[in-house]
Amino acid sequence: MTGLRSRRHNRLGTVALAAVPLAALVTFFIYPVGGMLARGFWPDGSFAPGEVLEVLARPRVHRVLWFTLWSAAVATLVAVVAGVPVAFALHRLRFPGRDLIRALVVVPFVLPTVVVGVAFRQLIAPSGPLGALGLDGSAAAIVAALVFFNISVVVRTVGSFWEAIDRRREEAAAALGASPWQVLRTVTLPALLPGIVSAASVVFLFCATSFGVVLTMGGLRYANVETEIYLLTTQELDLSAAAALSVLQVLVITGLLGLSARVRRSAVPVDRTTRPLPRPRRAHAAVLIWTAAVVVFLMAPIASLVIASLRRGEGWGLENYRALGTTGDRNALLVPATEGLLNSLGIALVASSLALVFGSVVAFLVSRPAGGRLTGVLDGLFMLPLGVSAVTVGFGFLITLDRPPLDLRSSALLIPIAQAMVALPLVVRTVGPVLRSIEDRQRQAASSLGAGPFRVLLTVDLPVAWRSLLAAAGFAFAVSLGEFGATSFLARDDRPTLPVVIYRLIGHPGAANFGMAMAASVVLAATTAAVMFAVQRLRVGSIGAF
């Protein structure tokens, strides 16, 4: 009797606490996307689902769907295979320079695709240093770029998981006579699986919704669902077809999340022993060489950016960096690039605060031990913004948030809100596992000793979770710094972010503007690395998993 009532209360409590972030999700994501879908399903005011279904039968749509699935799957697989050993080296070993490498590895994830596209292509174009490989314009180039962007996701997620696994289990297995290979196969990998699956599902979503990479690297020869939605919406205004593809996206995400939630459920107890990590031994040589190779792969395009940013005409110098205080050659920009950086920092501050507040609430809810299926649905709902087309969301903003009480189209707050929606799932995936690792009996004990709910939160949850909260804030900050998809739909001339500034510069003729775009990209990369490095210094970066 008491138990039943308490469970019902529990559920009521969940719903009440979830109300605020849910209201934000509905207002700033579901309502706009729904608005765009409605335009597709009701093309002339009357319901015509036939047109949408007809689109799904087009052979081109099948090709596009097939390419989306296989390119994202291959990229995810390669990113996992490449990233897992790096995760081991950076999160299970201790060596000088490790924190710096951890920070650098995150940089690709937040670089604007338009810049990485150019940097990558300068390497693999037939005239570039890697031209002999013949990769330019191939599907392999698309996959390579997708891997480039997403390795950091694997390294961080799997790495943090790995760090959390109690090492004593492996040591026990070894002491009982298991070979290193047996330990890996029978103890380490099974424990690691939830982390790998969690990383893989996020990476798959990022790859399946990538836009700039597919267009730039593939030279328009390939199309995925995202680029197709872009073309159908912005060029052909075929909203029925765009709606069909958006529905397809939602279906794929739902299936994927259901699948990954099943595996992630088996959480591993977090290791809170404070033994220092071991230094590398000879047995780690292969892993370290692999890590070095992956870091070189990640740094090569960034190095080519740095070199391009220092080139001016036939000579070398810092002119491109000095030019960042100007509006570019022939007023390519409406405000100086430095102002773009300041805007980016300001917006990122607001966006990461929003993502952190809402994200912690959601993480708190999904980590409740008695949550049941409801929390799973909640977790999935907040992952949706990662997997739905930014074009659909951006156009949706324009057509739904246009009248009171939600007349927000020209509001300066719309950009940080949109970015917060993108960063929120990452906050949930960073803070959630840590909260989940807290024994509920500790809270019950505190409660029985007379602590109020707020006091319990303060004395039991916060001491364990605060570091992961800071880490999540740092990551949300970096995500916001690099966000371009939704931002480019909302940014206005008087307050462009740095990625928008870079995009404008690179689209304007003249070597001076090109050099400035490169310099601005390096500044963006350095700012991101600095933020990530500062977060590492808090010695938290690794507790969570996204």
Add this chain to the structure above:
Amino acid sequence: MRIPRSRSWSSLSSIALSSLGPLLALTLLTSCGSSAGSDNGDPKTLVVATHDSWAMSKDVLADFKKQTGITVKAQPQGDAGALTNKLVLTKHSPLADGVYGIDNSFASRAVDEGVLSAYSSKALVKSADAFELEGQGADKLTPVDYSDVCVNVDDTWFAARKLPAPKSLEDLTEPAYKGLFVTPGATTSSPGLAFLLATIGAEGAGWQEYWEKLMANGAKVTAGWSDAYEVDFTAGGGKGDRPIVTSYSSSPPFTIPEGETHPTTHALLDTCFRQVEYAGVLKGSKNPEGMRKFIDFMLGREFQAALPDNMYVYPVDSSVALPKAWATFAKVAPNPVAIDADDITEHRTEWLREWRDITSQ
């Protein structure tokens, strides 16, 4: 002694709600406040939706403010296609007071969808008549500037190999120029679309066959103009390996080396498609009078003269002098390829789909 978790739960949520609720309310309030300030029909501000290439010197816009008391707020909305489609989607609650940057390949869609209200500026000079739209679009959109999208070649490259540079669209399919041409794609780039239209205008019904030959001759398609010019073009920022590129007739002056007087590239004036850019008053505009004044101002000598340096386009007023390097090295095409705006609107999607099938796998 059961622990009353349920009670702690609901009170916890009420604590959280009481602290989060105001935060969201604050968010909504401040955002409503800021939007009300900017477009609540304030006659002193004019919001103009533009394409992404919008650029104008502060001095010129300050002069407009001095003359009329109106501050212009430009809001870039994507390329000409995205700009037009956003206006169509939001026609019941317009994004801005006016629009600048709809070009002749999207003009008919904007006119047919009824997003514009009529205005014929008295400031339009006689020489600009040729740029006016035909039919009902004529009193809705006012031509402001134009540009010629042409094939550009790297003279230094061809001179070094003692190979004559190509001259026409037909030349690009010759074996001598195999693997030398790069163009931005028609579906993702506005000069790319212009180049496709140039080939359709020049080749007529045989344009698909032309593109098959072009692709068979090793033409490369990139996503955007910057990919083609800055990565693949031999005379661009990235020192690529293709000496023939789709760009503008105004591009060559940008390749004048430091300390020299001649550019290292030139535009093939027989391969050009003319893009005309228009301005108009949006239906439902909160400041139609301000936009009409701004259209007049855009046709005035000061704005027209500032166009080449800011947006790399030619003024529609032919009596306005061009910058010195332009007058010599950025001549306009004497006979550009032309396609009727209505024709483009009618066939664009079909042409783009056919083009996509020819150029992709």
